[in-house]
Amino acid sequence: MSGESRYPILSQIQSPAQLHDLDRQQLKQLAGEVRQAILDNVSKTGGHFASNLGTVELTVALYATYKIPPDKVCWDTGHQAYPHKLLTGRLDKFDGLRKYGGISGFLRMCESEHDHWGAGHACTAISGALGYAVARDRLKTTERVVAISGDAAMTGGMAWEALNNAAQLNTDITVVLNDNKMSIAENVGALTHHFAKLRSRPWFASAEETAKKFVERFPKAIQKAASGMKHSVTHYFAPEDTGAIFEELGFQYIGPIDGHNLDVLLDVFANVRDLKGPVFVHCITVKGKGYEVAEEDARKWHGVVPFDPDLCEMPKSAGPVSYTQVFGDTILALAKEDPEIVAITAAMPDGTGLTKFSKELPNQYFDVGIAEQHAVTFCAGLAAGGLKPACAIYSTFLQRGYDQVLHDVAIQNLPVRFFMDRGGLVGADGATHHGAFDISYLMFIPNMVIAAPRDTTELAEMIRFAMDYSEAPIAVRYPRGAADDTLPESRTPIRLGKGELIKEGSDIALIGYGSTVAMGHKAALELSKQGVDAAVFNARFAKPLDADAIIELARKTGRMIVAEENAKPGGIGEAIAALLRENGLSQVHIDTLALPDRFIEHGSQNELLEEIGLTPAKIVERAASLCNQRSMR
Numbered sequence: 001m002s003g004e005s006r007y008p009i010l011s012q013i014q015s016p017a018q019l020h021d022l023d024r025q026q027l028k029q030l031a032g033e034v035r036q037a038i039l040d041n042v043s044k045t046g047g048h049f050a051s052n053l054g055t056v057e058l059t060v061a062l063y064a065t066y067k068i069p070p071d072k073v074c075w076d077t078g079h080q081a082y083p084h085k086l087l088t089g090r091l092d093k094f095d096g097l098r099k100y101g102g103i104s105g106f107l108r109m110c111e112s113e114h115d116h117w118g119a120g121h122a123c124t125a126i127s128g129a130l131g132y133a134v135a136r137d138r139l140k141t142t143e144r145v146v147a148i149s150g151d152a153a154m155t156g157g158m159a160w161e162a163l164n165n166a167a168q169l170n171t172d173i174t175v176v177l178n179d180n181k182m183s184i185a186e187n188v189g190a191l192t193h194h195f196a197k198l199r200s201r202p203w204f205a206s207a208e209e210t211a212k213k214f215v216e217r218f219p220k221a222i223q224k225a226a227s228g229m230k231h232s233v234t235h236y237f238a239p240e241d242t243g244a245i246f247e248e249l250g251f252q253y254i255g256p257i258d259g260h261n262l263d264v265l266l267d268v269f270a271n272v273r274d275l276k277g278p279v280f281v282h283c284i285t286v287k288g289k290g291y292e293v294a295e296e297d298a299r300k301w302h303g304v305v306p307f308d309p310d311l312c313e314m315p316k317s318a319g320p321v322s323y324t325q326v327f328g329d330t331i332l333a334l335a336k337e338d339p340e341i342v343a344i345t346a347a348m349p350d351g352t353g354l355t356k357f358s359k360e361l362p363n364q365y366f367d368v369g370i371a372e373q374h375a376v377t378f379c380a381g382l383a384a385g386g387l388k389p390a391c392a393i394y395s396t397f398l399q400r401g402y403d404q405v406l407h408d409v410a411i412q413n414l415p416v417r418f419f420m421d422r423g424g425l426v427g428a429d430g431a432t433h434h435g436a437f438d439i440s441y442l443m444f445i446p447n448m449v450i451a452a453p454r455d456t457t458e459l460a461e462m463i464r465f466a467m468d469y470s471e472a473p474i475a476v477r478y479p480r481g482a483a484d485d486t487l488p489e490s491r492t493p494i495r496l497g498k499g500e501l502i503k504e505g506s507d508i509a510l511i512g513y514g515s516t517v518a519m520g521h522k523a524a525l526e527l528s529k530q531g532v533d534a535a536v537f538n539a540r541f542a543k544p545l546d547a548d549a550i551i552e553l554a555r556k557t558g559r560m561i562v563a564e565e566n567a568k569p570g571g572i573g574e575a576i577a578a579l580l581r582e583n584g585l586s587q588v589h590i591d592t593l594a595l596p597d598r599f600i601e602h603g604s605q606n607e608l609l610e611e612i613g614l615t616p617a618k619i620v621e622r623a624a625s626l627c628n629q630r631s632m633r
Contacts, residue, residue, distance in 0.1 A: 006040075007033040007091065014089035016063035016114065028262055031060045034083050035290045041094045042082070043309040046428065047105050050288035050301040051150075052082035054180050054259070058283055059083035061265030062146065062176070066273055070143035072132050074117035076125035076153045078106030079302075080178055088114035098428035100603030106432060120432025121400065122370045123156030125149050126175055130166050133173045144172065144273055151179040152347060155369030166278045167250025174272055174279045175251070178259065180287040180298070246280045255282025260289060299350070320482040324421055326456040327478070328353025330463045331390050331419075335364050341388045341467060342366065346375045352392035352421055372397050376404035376416070383414040388467060395420040395435025395477060402441060405473075410447045415470045419463070423452065423477030424515055424565030425595075425609065430602030435477065436595050439513075439542050440570030442475055449474040449496070450542040452514030455483035458491070458540075465494040477514060479565065481605065484518035497544035501553075505535030508623050509553040509560045513539045513572050516563035516593075516614070523619035530620075532627050542572040550576055551583055559626050560590040561619060565609075568594035591622055 004011045009026060010033040012018070022030065035056045042049050060083070062073065075081040085103070086094065090112070096102025107115040117128045129147035136143055153159055154177070166173055246253040252275060258264055265283070272279055287302070288294025293312045294301035300314075307314040335341040335357065347370045349355045358365045368375045372393065379389040398405070398420055409416045423435040442448050449472055453459040459478055466474045492500050502517070503524055510520035517538045524534040535553055539546065554560060562573035573592030580588050596612055609615055 007037055009033055010037060010086060010091055013087055013091070016066075016068040016087055019060065019064040019087070020067075022064065024263065024266065027060055027064055027266070031056050031262060034060065034086050037086055037091060037094060038082050039291060039309055041097060042304065043307050044095065045097045045099060046303075046305045047098050048079045048082070048302065049304045050291075050294040050298040051079040051180070053289045053291055053294060054285040054287045055080045055148075055178055056083050056289065057260045057262045057265060058148075058176070058178060058285060059087060061262055061269050062148075063087050065266060065269040066144060066146065068114065070141070071146070071273075072116045072129070072143060073146045073148065074125045074129040074132065075107055075119070076147070076149045077119050077122050078104070080148070080150060081107055084114070085112075088112055098430075098602055100601075100607045102602075104430055104602055105428060106430065118432075120429065121397065122150070122153040123158040125153070126159055126162035126166065129173055129175075130162055130169070130171070133166075133171045134169065137171055144174070146174045146176060148176045148178060151177060151181065152370055155347070156371050157373065163246075163249055163251070170250065170277055172276055172278075174275075174281060176281045176283060177255075178283055178285055179256070180285045251278045251280040253280045253282065255280075256284045257282065259283035259285035320485060321456060322482045323456055323459055323478040323480070324351070324353040326353075326459050327392065327419055327421070327463065328356055330460045331392075331467075332357045332360060334464065334467055335361055338388070338467075339364065340386070341390060342382060344368065344375055344379055344382075344389055344391045346370060346372045346393060346397065348392070348394065348397075351394065352419075354392055372400040373404050376401035377408040379416045380404070380408040380412065380414045383409075383416050384412070388415070388417070388470075390417045390419060390467065392419050392421065394422045394433070395424075395438040396422065396426075396433050398438065399441065405442070405448075406445050409473045410445045413447045413472055416473045417466045417469075418473070418475040419466075420475055420477040422480045424479045425600065425605050426480045427605045427608070428602050431599040434600055435479075435566075436600065437567050438475070438477055439564065439566040439572060443543055443570050443572075443575065447472045448543060450477070451475070451540060452477045452542070453540075454500075454512070454514065454517035454538045455485065455487060457483075458494075459483075461491075461494050462540075465496075469496070479515045479605075484515075487518055487521055494540070497541050497546055499540045499546040499549050500538040501535065501549065502538055503534070503536040505533045505557065507533045507557060507559070507627055509535045509537055509557045510619060510623065511537045511539055511550070511553075511560060511562045511572075511576065513542060513562075513564045513566075515565050519563055519614070519616045519619060520561075522616035523623065526616065526620045527623055530624060532624060534623060539572060542575065545572075545575060545579060547579055547583075550579060551585065554580055554585050554588045554590075558588055559623075560588060561593065561623055561626070562590065563593045563614065563619060565614065566594060568592055568597070589626060591626065593618060593622065 009030045038052050093103045098105040106120045108118040109115050125147040129145050133145040257268055272281055286295055287298035304314055331343055342364045343354050343357050344366045345352050345354050346368055349358050379391045382389040420438055423438055426433045442450050451462055453462045462476050466476055510524055512520040520536045524536045527534045562576055564571050564573055571594055577590050593614055600608055
């Protein structure tokens with residue numbers, strides 16, 4: 001079935017401005033088509049599913065009432081913005097969502113003129129929108145500015161910093177809260193309980209009195225129009241004191257509103273657009289709306305792999321155990337033996353492998369919400385107080401707590417254990433989620449120990465080592481997915497700053513770190529067929545380096561290739577090159593294969609590694625070239 005016949009209205013939409021020409025019945029049909037398009041496409045491509053089903057009516061109503069362009073809408077991450085993509089002319093590209101060469105799963109300013117704010121990390125939309133609003137005021141233009149934030153993002157301090165600043169500046173800005181009671185897992189914290197009270201508190205003002213108070217908030221010029229709203233919205237508005245926390249900050253609070261009642265949303269947004277000053281609109285939505293199994297288990301259906309939409313089932317994962325699973329199982333086993341071990345996550349229990357831990361050892365588990373800065377300093381306090389904190393966090397999200405790692409952990413030399421999942425290229429989530437910089441941003445910090453396992457078996461041993469190590473902070477990074485199981489099983493114990501020689505060789509040394517050890521081993525086996533005797537070394541530690549072993553390899557072979565799934569500047573390759581120079585070995589030829597100096601797009605991990613040339617075949621090509629150059633001299 002063609003797009004025009006399956007989505008007769010949506011297929012004609014190239015700009016939000018076209019929604020202004022539709023009547024309410026057509027807008028309701030459009031909302032249904034948007035929801036169907038999300039189901040049709042995400043069931044084939046995978047992606048963020050339940051959260052996007054929950055923002056369909058909200059997005060349709062907002063775009064049918066605001067003037068986009070010139071009005072600006074800043075979304076907080078792309079978890080809720082697929083309807084935005086579909087209403088801005090990308091239906092014909094949606095079958096390539098998150099695929100190599102296709103459109104991103106997140107908003108990107110370079111992808112569409114309607115993507116006013118690009119983000120893959122939460123809590124940024126209000127700050128970005130406030131910047132737009134102040135720029136508008138200074139440039140004396142008249143567009144309206146809206147930030148759409150999820151309730152989970154409101155657990156992050158940055159969102160509240162922005163709200164505080166917006167009230168101080170008293171500029172025209174609207175913050176829409178998409179309140180679906182969830183982040184990826186259930187929301188946590190005192191603010192979550194406050195939102196729950198707003199959602200459930202019975203109104204004790206009459207419908208007429210509540211409506212009157214609501215209408216009186218509008219400017220005189222539009223009070224008459226507001227009082228004549230065709231649809232009853234009165235019972236969607238709470239008494240004034242329920243929004244006191246936002247009123248005290250200086251916002252006009254409106255809500256809670258049924259985020260799936262298109263008539264109500266159209267009336268409210270049409271009038272809110274003309275309000276002056278900071279406005280806070282609280283919308284209640286259902287994650288997974290319109291797809292029953294996703295409504296019932298929004299956590300499971302938050303992010304999906306391709307699935308059968310008729311059977312309403314996702315395929316069960318098969319194959320070898322993942323690094324994430326090994327971390328979760330190992331830290332749980334250790335914590336059962338040692339009650340001083342505590343696990344901390346920033347709203348990512350599922351993604352970091354801590355779900356089982358949270359259920360079996362709830363008193364040793366802490367979910368701090370989307371608050372990575374707090375998570376890091378909280379861990380510092382736990383360590384200072386005598387506990388053994390294991391901070392489970394994605395590499396890309398630890399960036400958000402960088403100053404806390406340096407200032408609160410490392411300067412005080414506190415034994416916080418960081419377990420950084422998704423180190424390296426993560427695949428379909430793209431540039432905002434690749435763990436491309438953690439070796440570099442941690443390498444410069446005194447006292448920090450940095451390690452990476454060659455496979456999942458070594459990860460388990462490294463976790464045990466890290467939890468026993470109490471002399472300094474330590475960070476263990478590991479990739480997304482499962483390990484390459486082609487490495488030989490012979491192993492040496494984990495010791496601080498000591499690597500592992502996996503294969504002897506005299507012509508060239510191939511040094512791997514973490515995920516690239518297996519690449520080097522495969523390359524060495526191929527090189528042996530070409531008559532090149534390559535040593536393979538598992539560095540294990542980027543800091544401290546195994547200086548003795550690396551210097552010995554350099555003297556023996558005179559050639560080295562270092563492969564790392566990290567940016568080249570500040571990486572382990574540069575550290576090894578500096579080590580050789582400092583020890584009078586500048587004549588040793590060292591080549592580093594690493595991530596290029598650009599942000600890498602989305603696609604499968606293998607596609608991206610092939611694109612950038614970080615593969616066994618590339619190592620073979622480069623090693624053979626180096627050996628041939630030396631033999632011709």
